[in-house]
Each structure stands twice: as C-alpha cells, then as structure tokens.
Amino acid sequence: MASKNLNLSYVLNxxxxxxxxxxxxxxxxxxxxxxxxxxxxxxMTFGYTSQPLSPTVIQKLREGVTRLGDLKTYTSYEPVAGKxxxxxxxxxNHYQPLGVSLDPxxxxxxxxxxxxxxxxxxxxxxxxxxxxxxxxxxxxSESHLSVGRHQIFTLDCDQDNxxxxxxxxxxxxxxxxxxxxxxxxxxxxxxxxxLFVNYGMNHQSVIIFDAVYSQFVQTxxxxxxxxxxxNSKQCSIEINSFSKVANFAGLRLGWxxxxxxxxxxxxxxxxxxxxxxxxxxxxxxxxxxxAQIAGIAALSERxxxxxxxxxxxxxxxxxxxxxxxxKNGFTCFxxxxxxxxxxxxxxxxxxxxxxxxxxxxxxxxxxxGCLFGSCGEGYLRLSALGYREDxxxxxLKLSNF
Ligand code: PLP
Numbered sequence: 001m002a003s004k005n006l007n008l009s010y011v012l013n014x015x016x017x018x019x020x021x022x023x024x025x026x027x028x029x030x031x032x033x034x035x036x037x038x039x040x041x042x043x044m045t046f047g048y049t050s051q052p053l054s055p056t057v058i059q060k061l062r063e064g065v066t067r068l069g070d071l072k073t074y075t076s077y078e079p080v081a082g083k084x085x086x087x088x089x090x091x092x093n094h095y096q097p098l099g100v101s102l103d104p105x106x107x108x109x110x111x112x113x114x115x116x117x118x119x120x121x122x123x124x125x126x127x128x129x130x131x132x133x134x135x136x137x138x139x140x141s142e143s144h145l146s147v148g149r150h151q152i153f154t155l156d157c158d159q160d161n162x163x164x165x166x167x168x169x170x171x172x173x174x175x176x177x178x179x180x181x182x183x184x185x186x187x188x189x190x191x192x193x194x195l196f197v198n199y200g201m202n203h204q205s206v207i208i209f210d211a212v213y214s215q216f217v218q219t220x221x222x223x224x225x226x227x228x229x230x231n232s233k234q235c236s237i238e239i240n241s242f243s244k245v246a247n248f249a250g251l252r253l254g255w256x257x258x259x260x261x262x263x264x265x266x267x268x269x270x271x272x273x274x275x276x277x278x279x280x281x282x283x284x285x286x287x288x289x290x291a292q293i294a295g296i297a298a299l300s301e302r303x304x305x306x307x308x309x310x311x312x313x314x315x316x317x318x319x320x321x322x323x324x325x326x327k328n329g330f331t332c333f334x335x336x337x338x339x340x341x342x343x344x345x346x347x348x349x350x351x352x353x354x355x356x357x358x359x360x361x362x363x364x365x366x367x368x369g370c371l372f373g374s375c376g377e378g379y380l381r382l383s384a385l386g387y388r389e390d391x392x393x394x395x396l397k398l399s400n401f
Contacts, residue, residue, distance in 0.1 A: 007148045018138040021371045028356065029365050042364040042394040044321075044382045047182065047339075049249045051313060053294070054306035057246065060297035064290050075289060080280040082109025082255070083292045089299040090255055094240075100227040106259050108276055109295070111287045113212050113241035113254040118143035120208060120237060120256065121174070122279055123272050124264070128173035131155050133165055135372030135379075137182045137210065156375050157184060163333060163342070164188055167195045171203045177226075178210035180217060183372045183381040184342040185334015187222045193229055200235030204265050207236040212254075215245040215311050217337045233259035244314075244339065244385070246298040246307045253291040314339045317391045318384035324395035341382045342369070354380050362397040 011017055025045060033041060053061070067073035081087065087104035095102050110116045117140060121130075129151035130144050141152050153172055155165030163186035168175075177196060179188040200207050207226060214224035223229065226236045238257045242248035260270040280286070297303045322335035325343060335341040343366070345354035351368035358364050358380065369379030384391060 005146070008146045011142045011145045018142060018371070021368075025355070025365075025368065025371070028359065032359055032363075032365070036363075039363050040393070042362070042386070042390050042397075044384070044386060044394065045365045045367045047244070047249075047383055047385060049244060049247045050386045051247050051310055053247050053251070054298070054303060054310065056300060056303045056306055057294045057297045061290060061294050064293040068290070078286050078289050078292070080284060080286045081105075081277055082107070082287060083289070083296065086292050086296050086299070087255075089296060093299045093301075093304060095225065095227065098223075098225050098228055100225055102227070102257060103260070106257050106273060108256050108258065108280060109287045109292060110239075110254040110256055111284075111291070112243060112248075112252045113210065113239045113256075114139070115284075116239045116254060116256040117176075117208070117210060119279070119283075120239070120276075121147065121149065123258075123275055124174060124206070127151075129153060129171075131165075131168055131172040131175040133157050133176065133178060133181070134374060135183055135369060135376035136176070137178055138372060140176055154373065154375075157181075157186070158375050159333075159344075162186060164192055167199045172205060173203075174206050174208060175200070176208045176210065178212070179223075180213040180338040181334075182213065182338070183334075183340055183367070183369065183376065183379075185336070185338035185340045186342075187217060187219060187337045190221065190223050190229060193223055193226060197226070197229050197232045197235060201231055204263075205235065206262070206264060207232075209236055209238045211238055212241045212244060213338050214240065215307070216315065216339060218315065219337050222337060227257070227259075233261040235262065237262065242295055242298055245311055246294075246303070247310060248291070248294065248298070251291050251294055253287060253295045313388070314385055317386065317388065320391050320395045321382060321384050321398065324398040327399050328401060330398075335384070339384045341384065343380045343382060345369075345378050345380060348378070351377055351379060354378075358401070362394070362401055364394050364397060 087107040090107050091102045091104050126149050131153045132141050134154035134156050157163040157165050163184040209226040217224050226232045241254035258273040258276050318335045318339050325332045331344040333342040351370040355368040366380040366382045369376030
C-alpha cells in the first residue's frame with residue numbers, strides 16, 4: 001500500500017502555508033469583485049509581468065517554430081545542461097560586462113529560476129542547515145521542509161537593519177540571499193555582500209544567490225552578481241531568470257551557475273557541477289528548445305537593448321507609484337532598483353488590515369507583507385509590473401488615499 005509523503009503533507013497543512021495564505025488573499029480579491037462589479041481592480045499583488053515579448057524574441061520564436069515544423073530542420077532533445085550557444089551568451093553578454101569571467105560549462109539552463117531555487121538543495125545533505133531571509137520570496141523554506149530538512153534559521157530583515165540580514169553568529173550550511181530583494185526591494189552593497197562571502201569561506205557554507213532582479217539595479221556600484229565579489233566562486237551558486245527582465249514569466253527560462261571552484265567539506269572541485277549535470281539528466285532533461293531560442297535572442301545585442309527598455313518601463317511604473325506614496329507621506333522602501341515597493345502600514349495596521357483598507361478604498365490589491373514571513377508583518381508589497389494606465393490611475397488614488 002502506498003503512503004503519502006508526510007513532509008509535503010505537513011507543509012500543505014501548516015496553518016500559514018503559502019498556498020493557504022495566497023488562497024486567503026485571492027478570496028478577498030474575488031469577494032471585492034463580486035461586491036463591486038462596477039469598480040476597477042488594480043492588481044498589484046503578484047509578480048506577474050504585463051508587457052509582451054520583445055520584437056527580436058518574437059521574430060526568433062517564429063523562425064524557431066517554422067524550423068520545428070520542417071522535416072529538414074526539426075530538432076529533438078537538446079543537451080540537458082542547455083544549448084551551448086545560450087550558455088556562452090550568458091557568460092559573454094550577461095557576466096562579462098559585469099567583469100565576471102565564467103566558463104559556459106559552469107552555467108546550466110533552467111525552466112525559470114523557481115525550479116532551480118527549489119531543487120538546488122538536492123546537491124546537499126538533508127542534514128545541512130539552511131538560513132533564509134525573513135521576509136523572503138515564499139516557497140524556499142517550504143521546498144526544504146518538503147524534503148524533511150527542518151534545521152531552518154531565519155535571517156531577520158527589518159527597517160533597523162535596512163532590510164539586510166546580519167551575518168549569522170552560528171554556523172549555517174546553506175544561506176539564501178536575494179538582492180535586489182523580493183519583497184522589500186532592498187539592495188546589498190559590495191561591502192555588505194562581502195561579509196557573507198567571508199562567512200561562506202570561513203564556515204564552508206554555500207550562498208545561494210537569487211539574482212532574478214539584478215537587471216533592475218540602477219544605483220551605481222551595487223553588485224548585480226555575487227561573482228563580482230572576490231572568492232565568491234568558491235562558496236556561491238547564483239540563480240537568475242529571463243522572467244522579469246524579458247517578460248519570459250510564461251515562456252519560462254532561467255539559469256544557475258555552479259562554479260567549478262565551489263567545494264563543500266566532502267566534495268572535490270567540479271564535483272557539485274558534475275552532480276547537478278547528473279541530476280538534470282535524472283530529473284529534468286533540459287529546458288524547452290523554443291524557450292532557449294528565445295533566450296538566445298534576448299541576449300543578442302538587439303535583444304539586450306529591448307530588455308533594457310522593458311526594465312525601464314517597469315522602473316518608470318515603480319517611480320510613479322513611489323512618488324505618489326511619498327507625496328502622501330507613506331513610509332516606503334524599495335522601488336528604486338526593483339519593481340517592488342515595500343509600504344509600511346499606516347496607523348500600526350496589520351498587513352492584512354492594510355491590504356483590506358487599501359482594497360476597499362482604492363481598489364488596489366497589494367500583497368500583505370505577512371505572507372513573506374513574520375518580519376513582513378505591518379507591511380504591504382506593491383508590484384509595479386502592471387500596465388502603465390493602471391499604474392497612473394492607481395498612483396492618483398494613492399495620492400488621495
Ligand atoms: N526569485 C524571486 C525573488 C522571484 O521574485 C521570482 C518570481 O517572481 C522567482 C525567483 C521565480 O522566477 P521564475 O519565473 O524565473 O521561476
């Protein structure tokens with residue numbers, strides 16, 4: 001007789017599982033729609049992108065589809081680690097301009113960052129401890145709990161520490177960092193990240209760096225990759241995505257970097273890289289060839305210019321929203337190097353009460369900060385990845401809220 005995975009069942013049944021909390025928010029939005037069918041809803045809840053794929057990407061996708069439909073040009077399975085052209089372009093056109101030198105064999109193509117963030121743990125022992133920012137992009141702790149890894153430490157990020165966690169006092173084996181951060185929009189300076197790299201080197205810990213929003217960084221001298229820091233290849237894995245920078249959220253494409261230099265206490269140099277390749281063969285077998293063709297287009301010189309325009313569009317959105325909030329005296333963070341604004345609830349409202357009040361009075365639905373962890377209580381995240389017209393209308397409503 002089969003029996004269920006008790007770890008996964010435990011995650012789902014926690015009173016505060018992401019699924020349950022999202023369900024609560026979605027239900028409140030549905031109730032609002034039912035009660036006020038004539039009112040406009042401004043959905044700034046999720047990290048959903050709104051803009052279409054860029055012209056260069058579309059053109060290459062069309063050509064790719066035509067080739068797949070022709071007996072003479074059809075292709076079947078691809079290398080599990082991804083197309084070599086795409087891996088090379090990630091090294092040359094993404095990392096090299098940042099002053100980072102990587103070998104294409106260190107880059108693995110993923111179907112988005114999410115699967116990498118959730119699956120990378122398979123490289124490590126289930127007995128390893130994990131440090132996770134609080135608040136954080138949800139699912140990371142749940143992905144660990146679902147395989148029975150329970151030694152999870154939270155790294156608190158609040159207004160006092162500028163939403164940057166202190167370097168832990170105890171030894172933690174795996175540390176997840178995300179900058180620019182979702183949900184707070186905070187960025188980390190080289191000095192601040194360096195403290196973590198030194199920690200990783202001293203404790204033989206691995207930093208798993210989520211750089212999904214790196215292309216949103218505008219502030220000079222803020223690192224866009226952990227590999228811009230000395231020694232970081234020895235102790236870091238980086239995960240990135242085309243979702244936000246090129247509107248691939250539905251198309252699905254990302255990558256992770258596992259440097260050959262990275263070692264843990266019982267591995268030799270290059271072994272973790274080989275293990276991930278083996279894991280990809282066992283469980284993945286590669287990202288869609290069409291999505292990879294699109295990724296190659298997005299990293300071409302023209303594609304990069306178009307992606308820059310996409311990022312600028314979202315940054316203008318976030319600027320409009322943040323200006324309205326600032327004008328109205330809200331305390332808010334982020335919104336400069338990130339498409340997210342982290343708004344402090346006025347009048348000491350709880351996250352959920354602020355969410356409700358804003359929704360009822362303006363039709364704007366944000367994401368209650370408590371969904372990202374206990375340190376998110378008392379905040380609301382607004383996403384500026386939506387349509388310009390909605391952002392302009394919502395900004396007006398926020399100025400008068
Ligand atoms: N990491 C962070 C911080 C995110 O905000 C998201 C998506 O919103 C992801 C990872 C997942 O990205 P992807 O669409 O590439 O799976």
